[in-house]
Amino acid sequence: MKPLISVILPNYNELENLERGVLGIISAYFSTQVYGWEVIISDDGSTDESVKFIEHFIASYPGFRLVKNPHAGKPYALKAAIKIARGQYVLFTDMDQSTPIDQLDKLLPYTKDGFRIVIGSRGVRRRDSSLIRQLASVIFLLARKIFLLRSIKDTQCGFKLLETKLATKIFSRMRLFGRSNQVVGWKVTAYDVEMLYLAEKLEAEIQEVRVVWRDEDTSSDKRRNFIKESIEMFLEILRVSLNDMLGKYE
Numbered sequence: 001m002k003p004l005i006s007v008i009l010p011n012y013n014e015l016e017n018l019e020r021g022v023l024g025i026i027s028a029y030f031s032t033q034v035y036g037w038e039v040i041i042s043d044d045g046s047t048d049e050s051v052k053f054i055e056h057f058i059a060s061y062p063g064f065r066l067v068k069n070p071h072a073g074k075p076y077a078l079k080a081a082i083k084i085a086r087g088q089y090v091l092f093t094d095m096d097q098s099t100p101i102d103q104l105d106k107l108l109p110y111t112k113d114g115f116r117i118v119i120g121s122r123g124v125r126r127r128d129s130s131l132i133r134q135l136a137s138v139i140f141l142l143a144r145k146i147f148l149l150r151s152i153k154d155t156q157c158g159f160k161l162l163e164t165k166l167a168t169k170i171f172s173r174m175r176l177f178g179r180s181n182q183v184v185g186w187k188v189t190a191y192d193v194e195m196l197y198l199a200e201k202l203e204a205e206i207q208e209v210r211v212v213w214r215d216e217d218t219s220s221d222k223r224r225n226f227i228k229e230s231i232e233m234f235l236e237i238l239r240v241s242l243n244d245m246l247g248k249y250e
Helices: 022-030 050-058 074-084 101-113 131-147 164-173 191-201 226-245
Strands: 005-011 037-044 064-069 089-092 117-121 160-163 206-210
Touching: 005 022, 005 050, 005 074, 005 101, 022 037, 022 101, 037 050, 037 074, 050 064, 064 074, 074 089, 074 164, 074 191, 089 101, 089 164, 101 117, 101 160, 101 206, 117 191, 160 164, 164 191, 191 206, 191 226
Parallel strands: 005 037, 005 089, 037 064, 117 206
Antiparallel strands: 089 160, 117 160
16 A cells, blocks of 8 residues: 655654654554554765664564665755655654644644645744754744745754655755755754745645744754854755846755
C-alpha cells in the first residue's frame, strides 16, 4: 500500500538527540495510525556516530530507512529524501522534535480542504526560547515582511507538510538552496523562505497552523549566534527577491 505520509528527518551529527529516544517516540506514534507511512532519515554527511545509531535502529524497524548524502546542508538533504519518498505527502520535522510528531494531527485535516502545504507556526512568544533568540526572530520577521510572504507569521518552524508532487516541483526550482552547495558544519538558513515563496508563485494554497514548540535540542555542537543568523538570513531574503526580479523563478 502506498503510504499517505513520508516523514523526512534530516540528520547532521544528531547523536545526542537520537540518544533521547526520538525515533522510538516517532515509531510509537505512527504505530497507532490507520494510514500508511514511512520515515526517511536523510543524513547530511554526519561525522559523529549518529549514522551507526540510526542503522542499528532501523534494522528492527522496517518502516524506517536511511539515505546517505555528502555534506551539503539541510535543504539538499531534504531534496534527496523527497526524490525517494513514496507518500502522497512529505512531512519535514527536525530530529530534536521541538515540535512533537503528534502535532501532525493538527496539520493533516487541512489537506482534505485542498491545502497542498500546511505549515506549523510556533507563535510569537515561544516557551523555552531565550530573550536573544526571540529578539533575533522579531528582527528576521520584520525584515521578511518588508519583502516576502507578508501573510505568513512563521516561515522558520521546521514542521511542514507538503504534497510530494508539489515539493518535488518546488525543490527543482530553488536557486539558493536545494542544490549541492559548499557547506561546512551545521548552519541555519532561510531556505524555508525560498521554498514558500516558490509555493506562492506556483499558486499553491498555504495553511498555517499553531503547533506546540519547545526547544528540545540537546546537541552540544550547534553553537548559535542568533543575531548573526538573522542578518545572514536577511541577506538571503534579498537574494530571493533579486532572483525573482531577474526572472530566475519563471
